[in-house]
Amino acid sequence: MAIDRRQFLIGSLVTLGAAHHALAAEGLNGASASTAYVSGARLADGTYAVLVIGEDGRILREIPMSARGHDIAVHHGTRRAVIFARRPGFFALAFDVDGRREPEVFAPPEDRHFYGHGVFASDGRLIYATEHDIDTGDGMIGIYDATGGWRRVGEFPSYGVGPHEAILLSDGRTLAVANGGFGNDPATGRESIGVADMQPNVTFIDTATGALKARHGLPVSINLLSLRHLAETPKGDIWFGSQWLGSLEDAPALVGRVGLDKPIAVLETADPLGIALKGYIGAVAVSGDGRLLAASAPLAGEVVYFDTETGKIARTIKIKDSSGVTVGSSAAAFAMSTGQGVVRFDGDGLARTVNFAGAEFDNHLRRV
């Protein structure tokens, strides 16, 4: 849906008034150091918010938003977070996960829109956002000052079209970007542009210079595999989850590995994994011990665990409208959220489900 950028910002600023009152009610010093998670959500009354939730099922914080959010960049050192509006997004909402300061809204320039993802620099002083150059169709990484004001201080190319998730690798300097391969026209909202000629890739970019370190694409035969989400193992392997934009019966496996010096390798499975997962992975996460990759498949109503050594399926969890998935509170644990208001904490042989009545969790869940 096309939405005017100015209306979005005005709307977001209006909601900050509500956020302020919420914060005032609970006290600005109401910090909680226990494990918490954060996700965008649609609430029972049809409005949107970012929710900070506890493992005990409490909503610790609720910050209204004027439109639907997508992913949340979290800086654990400063306990700050930024939720990005989903593609084509025109705002980002920065907030303190403990509610110690008021949220702030910032926007991309007139000729850019967000793709719903971003990542903090290691020191938390900058945030990198995946963006679309509306005029040229090129993918960009916008750089914003996180030390005050969220001013846009620079940009560099994503070296592809339709950059979706970007992650900062464990070297603290290299950005891995999943360029999904297609763009959007803000006038026509979320409808994809140029799908037939897609050339998705994963690029590795030096954040200090903006220079391309490596770019890995897909064979033409599977160019409709839109690479979207990334997660790094402690050993430095980058796993990706993707979405197939062709006919379901032609869907390849949707999960694979790539590295700075390793070309893309899509998993080879005995059964047609892409068809079984309905051509769609919503999010990926690597467990704390690095042994498992969790990939959500909302169309199949599953979260699938893969062994990161062998690439084999370790376990499948049936969970309707799954999407958000993130590292849990122990080495082999995951937390996963659904569009039906369910959060499941899964690990150490135990699973616990919490229902947040009326909430529909959006695409991503992050531990804070």
Added chain:
Amino acid sequence: MSFYRPSHLLFVGLLLAPIAVVGASRWPAHALPIRKSHATMVLDTIDKFIVPRAEALTTTTGELAAKVDAVCKAGGDEVSLKAAKAAFAETVRAWSGLDFVRFGPATREHRLERVFFWPDPRGFAFRQLNGLVAARKPELLAPGALATQSVAVQGLTALEILLYDDKAPLGASADEAGKYRCALATAIAANVHAVAGEIRDGWIGPDGFRMKMVTPGSDNELYKDSSETVREVMKALVAGIELCRDRFIMPELTAVTATPPRRVRLAFESSHLTGEYLASSLTSLKELYDSIGLDAYVPVDKPWMTNFLPTSWNSLLADAKMLDELRANERGSEAHLHALRKMRFDLSGIRQIIVKELAPNADIVMGFNELDGD
């Protein structure tokens, strides 16, 4: 001002409305619509909606190919050009009823984009087409040759550019460039016809997609049960509603309310078929809605929907028919804005009721992320 101020919150309010505020049901007790099973919903949608439309599309594209060819053979005389444009309009109408069926044969081999390349915000089709006209490669005119070129030059978007160029009427020029343009238009029309045939053929026959959808089961690689196939059908309905809103209503509403107001390029503007396409899409979506039989799943505690839904569908169709004229003659007027906002209201309302009320009541799960994730 009395403009609609549509808001999803209003629909939340409507959905929560208590029984006391509603009027009587549209149907007498003995005439309640039949509640179809998921399998019947799918079967009826395929046999009464999709396959007949795929067959009709092939008929119209066959006519289109013949009429465009006739323009070139007749040297671009007015009668043949008029006939080709009429066939183009028929094809646009026929495609509007299938464009949102984004599963099955149309999704293979880029057929959706090869029939209709849109959105095209940077005028890619125009630039690509100009490149082909300038290069004048005769081999591209051979049967099937265009299928190897960019999808942007293969379908209705490119054909519209050639067929509705008032400065260089198709077939009127006897020079080599003019002849090539006409021959290219003929090749494009033939290509659209070929793709339409592929879509139709992909549905029918023992190995066709119809059989895959009506025989779900453990031995069916694509669909294990009818809960999966009915979701495909429902997603097409919702996608179609969203396409109408996002391709036509929101771009125009955003542009005319900008300061200063902006122009926005809409689908099929050159052929003056924008409104036709939208109205025809909406008519088809209502027929798809009826094929599924969703009226039967109005919740018993919300009988007001039995009046609200047909009123909204009718209002949409009436407003869609006015849009072209409003845009041409009084763009940005109160009447134009009113129509756009009302259509946004009705489209959002119908979508919301389908997803939040009718589908769950029919035991069809359309999850928040499943329906529109990223």
